[in-house]
Amino acid sequence: MEHAVREEQGNLVVSFEGDVDLEHSPKAREVLLKCVAEGKNVFVDLSAVSYIDSSGVASLVEAFQSSRQRGTRFALVAVNAAALRVLELARLDKVFTIHATLPEGTRGGA
Amino acid sequence: MPEFEIKRVLQLRFPARAAELKGVRDAVREAVEGCGCSAKSTADIVLATDEACQNIIRHAYRGESDDVIEFEIEHRGDDLVFSLVDHAPAIDPSRVQPRDLDDIRPGGLGTHFIRRVMDEVEFLRPASGRGNLLKMVRRID
Numbered sequence: 001m002e003h004a005v006r007e008e009q010g011n012l013v014v015s016f017e018g019d020v021d022l023e024h025s026p027k028a029r030e031v032l033l034k035c036v037a038e039g040k041n042v043f044v045d046l047s048a049v050s051y052i053d054s055s056g057v058a059s060l061v062e063a064f065q066s067s068r069q070r071g072t073r074f075a076l077v078a079v080n081a082a083a084l085r086v087l088e089l090a091r092l093d094k095v096f097t098i099h100a101t102l103p104e105g106t107r108g109g110a
Numbered sequence: 111m112p113e114f115e116i117k118r119v120l121q122l123r124f125p126a127r128a129a130e131l132k133g134v135r136d137a138v139r140e141a142v143e144g145c146g147c148s149a150k151s152t153a154d155i156v157l158a159t160d161e162a163c164q165n166i167i168r169h170a171y172r173g174e175s176d177d178v179i180e181f182e183i184e185h186r187g188d189d190l191v192f193s194l195v196d197h198a199p200a201i202d203p204s205r206v207q208p209r210d211l212d213d214i215r216p217g218g219l220g221t222h223f224i225r226r227v228m229d230e231v232e233f234l235r236p237a238s239g240r241g242n243l244l245k246m247v248r249r250i251d
Contacts, residue, residue: 022164023128051135053160054223058216065215082153089157089226090219091211 003031011041011106013077017048020056028056032063036074042067043102047078052086064096077102114187119145122181126167126196127174134181135160145185151251155190158227161220162194162244165206170198170242190248192228197241203233 001024002017012035020028035042044060046052060076067074075097079087087093120141124130135156142152163179171177180195208222224231230247 019132021128021160022131022167051156053157053164054217054219055164057219061214062216085150085153086157086223089154089223092214095214 001027003028005031005035007040008102008106011043011073012038013043013045013102013106015045015048017050019051020049020059021051021053022055025053025055025059029059029062032059033066036063036066036070036072039070039072041073041075041106043073043075043077043099043106045077045102046083047080049080049083052083054090057086057090057092060096061092073097075099075103117185118182119185119190120181120183123178124181125176126171126179127176128164128167131160131163134163138183141183142190145190145250147190147250151248154227155192155248158224158246158248159192159194161223162192162246165220165224166194166196166198166242166244169206170196170201172198188250190250192244192246192248194244194246195236195241200235201233201242206233 001020004015006013014035064074077099079098138159139152139156142155166179177197182193184191206221208225209218228246228248232245234243234245236243
């Protein structure tokens with residue numbers, strides 16, 4: 001699993017690539033919680049995630065709950081079909097805010 | 111006698127470590143696709159069997175170790191039969207239950223995924239009398 005964090009107009013965009021599985025989800029959790037702790041809105045790009053399991057989903061849930069406690073936004077972006085299926089199985093597809101693309105106002109100005 | 115041939119399509123033996131699971135998933139995917147499962151069913155089965163391996167690592171062996179997981183898939187007529195054997199102390203199946211999904215919290219989803227994907231899930235005693243045998247059946251769509 002690879003990850004990248006970039007700031008766009010005051011928001012943090014976290015991108016994961018590869019397998020977010022038992023081996024790598026501790027790192028995903030650490031990255032997500034650190035981003036949320038900065039007090040900014042966090043958008044998680046899952047377009048390049050090839051596989052996500054219950055431990056990866058748990059990392060997303062924990063960061064989501066942490067952001068709610070802080071009153072910041074936490075949303076998923078560009079969730080591919082494989083990841084969406086896992087969220088559906090967990091019935092979390094209706095819990096998370098999911099955007100097809102980064103919402104207007106969070107993209108870097110060109 | 112069954113009217114269908116029982117064909118073993120995968121047999122693996124690997125240490126109970128997270129780093130092993132990607133290779134296991136790749137092997138399961140190839141074996142299950144070879145039995146005629148759709149792409150969607152294959153992905154579901156890969157997830158459920160991965161979660162079953164994780165449960166063994168996390169709960170039966172109580173963390174990563176060099177203890178062994180034995181994993182076998184048999185193609186029996188319209189069914190795929192998945193057998194996972196560990197050598198950990200016997201678990202209490204009543205404690206391996208999916209949690210209420212309305213309770214939004216991290217963790218506890220693996221067992222739910224297994225129950226959603228598989229048609230039958232059974233905890234048995236291995237023939238050796240030691241450890242645990244998880245038997246799961248999924249009909250081929």
